[in-house]
Amino acid sequence: METELPATCVAANNGTSQMPTLGSPAEGDEARLMHAEAAQAAPPLGRLRARARHENFPVALSVLPPRYRRHLLTLYAFARMVDDIGDAAPGDRLSLLDSVSARLDRVYAGDVGGHPLYRRLASTVAACDLPKSELERLVEANRRDQLVHRYRTFDDLLGYCALSANPVGRLVLRVFGADSEWRRLRSDRICSALQVLEHCQDVVEDAYAGRVYLPTVDLERYGVAEDDLVAARADTGVRAVVALQVQRAVRLLDEGCPLVKDLNGAARLAVAGYVAGGRATARALADAGFDVLARTPRPRRTHVAVSLLASLRRGGAR
Template sequence: MSDQSSDAVPAQWSAPTAPGGDPIEKASGENFPVALRLLPPRIREDLRALYRYARHVDDLGDEWAGDRLSALDRIEADVRGLYEERREPTDPVVAALASTIARRRLPADPLLRLIEANRWDQQVTRYETFDDLLAYCRLSANPVGELVLHIFGRATPERIALSDRVCTALQLLEHWQDVAEDYRRGRVYLPQEDLRRFGVAEEDLARPTATSQLRALIAFETRRAEAWLDAGAALVAGLSGRARLAVSGYIAGGRAAAAALRRSDYDPLSRVPKPTSRQIASAWIRSVIRGWG
């Protein structure tokens, strides 16, 4: 992209959509709750705009063939421009988010943190400790949950803190599902200290099937992610109506993801252990019946 001005928008730079054209189906964790299909059109519209933005930023950080940092800088300038009423955004995905920002009074900071997470991905490919990985999740995952609470008009510091735990868990589970794909991209999200503890070499992540040591590590990391999910599940009890419906769906998606990892015998290499929509729906229905997330 070096031959383009900073304000130029590449012709192919358009809003990425999921199969069928609905970005809700290609949300940040891929284990997206089918419960959201039951929400009213206006809320779905705002969620679409939010997830389209999050996916677009991720795609620029993961797949853009040009200067990714420059592309992310342009997105940041457009987002800041919306809040400063300086100019109309040049990026169509940011422009589509403008009405949601105004209608739901979304704060700028979570949107900007999603951009910063993708800057990290250009510069940081390994995480020494679990705490280091949590710091990344605070940028890459937690902002989405915070913004969802704002869309439902339920954002309070206490709820955001619980949402952060849920979103961190969902991000961790996605990382454990995508170990092979991430390694092919040159990234390892499994903490280096844990690799050493379980006797797993990075080269083991390129095998066609997981070693017993890697299976033990993924089992450990899955249980740790589930503990974070459990710690945030109390968020559901403090919500009602549509917000409760949606949040219980997120948590059900996380539980279904953990169950998929268990069914694979904690082998994320032979195939990607992700739940089907039917399995996510079943987990959500069970959570509604039991009355917890």
């Protein structure tokens, strides 16, 4: 089942803000402690697998052949580690990210020592012929997060997604030996859509970190002040802005879904899972009335499964 996204939002009573203002350190200490180990090393693989189960899309479907699952989980672990450094590591995050780049240099120079994650990454790089540039773009996205905290237009946001999300899809294509220019472009649409949907879910969390990924022009268009993003409930303007981003994300998924039909075997199954997760997340946001402040809308597993079967049957199309 697919959810039609309304062009306008249902009006809601304005909630009284009972939360700190943007950039407040409230609850931040716990997050910093939880992710502090990412400053020097990656979390244990078991913890990453547990976190992977709670992502919007299936990181590595259990039915995939073990060699593919191993490579996908390694890429997820690397991306997760870099994000944890950029989001929550104490100290000089730019310096820590530079250290990750230096470790990548060593991996590509043939140095497979150090933390187990980098040893696994070296194995995946060699087995799948992964370009260093795509891994480095993930690091660069987190450097940008330290310096850029607002995006004026949706196109500006997509420019950020080209660093933070699209490289993952391109690396996945390499894992399956399915890389081509046409496929990369469709993969970019899917990955950007998933990133936009995640930003919609994480409005409050991002606001506390002093970041706003909802385009500024859209906030201005619907009369939303940044302080409104930490209110107890989303008013009509906030819902309208979120709904607009979800509609754009669904459009990106539609543009990228021909990739599913173009792939075969395990690659098709994996990418169909990503598309299904995106569609189920969009549905969860719509079912919540686009109120992302009262709680974080999460896709139901049954909706992901239904959308996955539909994606495989229709080749990703709605």
